[in-house]
Amino acid sequence: MRIRTKLSLLTAALIAAVVLALAGTVTVVQRRALQDDCRRRLETLMEGVERIAQESMDRRDRLMLVSYLMVLQKEHPELAAASVTSRGHTSVIGAERPGLLYLARTVSPRRPVTYTVTAYPAGPGPAATVAVSAAGLSLTAAGDATVAVAEPAASESLAVRLGFDNGILDAELARALRPLLRRTLQVAGVFLVLGMLGAASLAKLLTGPLTALSAAVVSVGKGDLGVSVPVSGRDEVGLLAARFNQMTAGLKELMDFREDILHTLTHELNTPLGGLKGYLELWQEKGIPAGKAEQGEVIETMLAAVLRMENSLGSALRLFGPDAAAGSPAARRVVGLHDLFNEVTTLFAPLARSKRIAVVLDTPQGMAYLYAEEEPLRRIVTNLVSNALKYTSSGGAVRLGIEDSAERVAFWVSDTGCGIPAGDLPDLFTKFYRAGSRRAGERIPGSGLGLAIAKKAVDGLGGSIAVTSTPGQGSTFRVTIPKTPHPVGGAA
Ligand SMILES: Nc1ncnc2c1ncn2[C@@H]1O[C@H](COP(=O)(O)OP(=O)(O)O)[C@@H](O)[C@H]1O
Ligand SMILES: [Mg+2]
Structure with a gap:
């Protein structure tokens, strides 16, 4: 059974028990109050009877009480029997039987008691005098008077007994209790339903997050x-x-990190492989160059490409690692930008030749040097040149330039290619973003990773990269690297 069901059932049972106990208590209290009420009513009835009994006793009119009782019995069906006893004689109205609820009263006459005093004179004059004082009544007899006090007449009393039918009384009680009971049950029912709803929503509140967690785990x-x-x-x-x-x-970050390494490796190996492929295709078509010098040059270029792939493998982990942006001070050395440009353009020479694209090094200021890590610099230039050749059609031109100043070195790669729509520029350096994919009909294969990798390398060197482009006319990517090495750990 689910926790939610268990919780709901348990809370509902508890609420039901509490509500039922309350309803039971209320019913018992109500029943007791009604019983007291009934008893009080019977007592009042009895008091009336007692008054009439007293009256009839005083008037010595027994019939008066009996007829009152007969009328009473007609009005009160619960009065099953009534009996009047006086001077040893009992009259019964209705039928007395065991099991009735009996109430009884005895009344005595309210007339004064009369004592008769007789005195027999022993001589002349009054035989006795009676004096009444605060001390009481005193009788003084003269001489040897004989005094006799007659006993008052024997006191008579009248007993009246009423017998009530318990069955009728109970039925009356039940009738009076019924609407109260109904009301109590209604209120209890409402509370029960509210309680169950509350229990269900409480259970949902408590177990909802667990259900969501379980779905998330799946x-x-x-x-x-x-x-x-x-x-x-x-x-x-x-x-x-x-x-x-x-x-x-955390897991996502780790997975993304691994994916980054994989993508970077693939991309970084693909670019020099493209260069190598270009040479192999060229030789397949035209044969291996005859001259020793040309062969040496070609082998040197291919070796550089292989070395680059080797370096890429080694540096890929560092490229997207936690302190990738910091760079490594130990790997810094003096890098000649012209040499780097030459190396890259040589690698892509067969591709440029096959596409009939002129690659021009535009460096009027002469040599420019940077004290930096060589691998990221090569990565930047390679990606920019490969893009320029890729997005420029036959007959176009690619120009590379360097601007040297005291604080920074800027270099740019410019082409006469298809250009980039202004709307794509803000996202261009985002991983997997491909502006070309939006252009209908044009499908140049790619991964959308090259510029993201280049941007990461630029950041690692503390520099900046910017692009200007006119669709249909060409694009210029401009990279600026400061000459003062940025502190390790301070990302650009
Ligand atoms: N020189 C360029 N000329 C025109 N478009 C370019 C140029 N360089 C990059 N782009 C656009 O930027 C996108 C991202 O480039 P990149 O990250 O190198 O990925 P990819 O070349 O694999 O598509 C490309 O898809 C292309 O649309
Ligand atoms: Mg690219």
Whole structure:
């Protein structure tokens, strides 16, 4: 069973128990109040009967009480029996039987008690005098008077007993209790439903993040590392969600890093391979050059291309590593930009020749040197020249220039190629971005990586790269590298 179902059931059961217990208590209290009410009503009835009994006793009119009781019995069906007893004689209205609820009263007459005093005179004059004082009543007899006090007449009393039918009383009670019970059940029902809804939403609230996490784990299992789950709060589940997001972000970074290395390696090996392929194709077509000097030159160029591939393999890890932007001070040395330009243009010479593109070195200022790492510089120039040749059609021209100053060296690669639409310029240095892919009908193969790699290398050297382009006329990529070596760790 799912946690959510378990939680819902458990909370619902708890709520049901509490609501039912409350409803039960309310019902018992209501029942007791109704019972008290009924008893009070019977007592009031009895009090009325007692008053009439007293009256009839005082008036010595027993019939008065009996007829009152007969009327009462007609009005109150719960009065099953009534009996009146006086002077040993009992009259019963209805039928007395066991199991009735009996209430009884006895009344005595309210008339004063009369004592008769007789005195027999022993001589002349009044035989006795009666004096009433604060101390009470005193009787003084003269001489040997004989005094006799007659006992008052025997006190009579009247007992009246009412018997109520319990069944009728209970039925009345049940009738009175019914609407109250219904009301209580309605309120209990409403609370029960509200409670269950509350329990269900609470369960959902508690287990929702876990369900999302579980779905996210499945996505990660399928290789989608871009997933993240909403962090619901600062409790344990929220913390778990936050840690999960951190984990996927970390994994994604690692995967991206590895992908970067792979892509860079492929790209970096492909460019010199293209140059080598150009030479091999040329020889296939025209045969190997006869002269020893020409052969040596060609072999030197091919060797440089192979060395470049070897270097690329070695430096690829560093290129996208954590401190790629910092560069390595140990690898810095004096690099002649002209030599670098020559090396790159020689590598691409067969390609330029086959496309009938003129490659011109435009360096009127003479030699320019940089104290920097050579590998990133070569990477920048190679990517820019290969792009210029790639995006320029037959008969065009590619120009390379250098501008030397005290603080920085700038170099540019300019072509008369297809140019780049202004809308593409802001994204040009983003990985996998290909401006050409937007142009309908034009499909020059590529990966969209070269400029991103070049930009990364420029950043590593603390420089900047900029592009100006007119669609249909050509493009110019301009790189500026400062001569003061930037501090290690300070990215451009
Ligand atoms: N010299 C250029 N002339 C015209 N377009 C260019 C030039 N250099 C780069 N681009 C455009 O920039 C995009 C990105 O270049 P790059 O990163 O080298 O990738 P790729 O050459 O593999 O497509 C290219 O697809 C192309 O549209
Ligand atoms: Mg390219």
